[in-house]
Amino acid sequence: MSSCSPSITTMIRMDHTHVMAAFHRYHAQTPWWRKRAIVELACTALEIHAQLEEEIFYPALSEVMAGDERLTKSKPEHDAMREEIAKLRAMGPQDAAYDARFRQLxxxxxxxxxxxxxVLLPTAERALASQLSELGMRMTKRRMQLVAQHHPSAIAANTAGTFPLASLAVISLGALAIARCLRPAGARRIARDA
Structure with missing residues (x-):
């Protein structure tokens, strides 16, 4: 099963890409409701990502990088990020400092x-090569637990507000797949033979 899971370093990079994509959707002229969706999606993703790294990635990496300054400063950086997130959540998009606070984050x-x-990911890929898939599987399982705790419907709504066209495409493809599955067997056979 672990060979089917993306490696932990791949998953961390995907998380980084996801948050960066959300960041790039945020502009001063963005409507307030979309600003809130972008900020909430980014903040939730960052909180989950940080917790996953602290519970799974950093402990594994500390075995091969014990005492390394770059690894040691990661947890305090997460704590500073959590403080910025708390400040953002204490205000709203109508607040004059909201844009600046999000840019600081x-x-x-x-x-x-x-x-x-x-530094950290390349080191992990060399030093933990035989464990990367297993760590990725553990991260996937734990992510599912954390997402369930963070109100999945709110995450879905904020994802749709942040990435509306991609969300529409996924919903459309899902609807087409469901419609195809619900079609009577004879109609599917006729369409296949045509």
């Missing part, structure tokens, strides 16, 4: 991502 996260992607 973006800067902190980009710095943290750069450190991870240039």
């Amino acid at each position: 973006m800067r902190e996260v980009m710095h943290h991502v750069a450190d991870e992607e240039t």
Whole structure:
């Protein structure tokens, strides 16, 4: 089963890409409701990501990087990010400081991502090569638990507000697949033979 799971380093990079894509959707002229969706999606994704790293990735990496400054500063960086998230959630998009606070969070996260992607992830890929898939499987299981705790319907709504065209495409494809499955067997056979 673990060979079917993406490696933990691949999953971390995908998380980084997801949050960066959300960041790039945020602009000063973005409508307030969409700003809130983007911020909430990014904040929830960051909270889940940080917890996953702290519970699974950092402990595994500390076995091969014990005492390394770059690994040691990761948890305090997560704590600073959580403080920024709390401040953001205490205000709303109508607040004059909202845009600046979100940009500050973006800067902190980009710095943290750069450190991870240039040092920690390559080190993990060399030193933990035989464990990466198993760690990825553990991360996937734990992510499902954390998502369930963070109100999946709110995550879905914020995802739709952040990525409306992609969400529409996924919903449309899902509806087409369901419609195809619900078609009577004879109609499916005729369509296949045509």
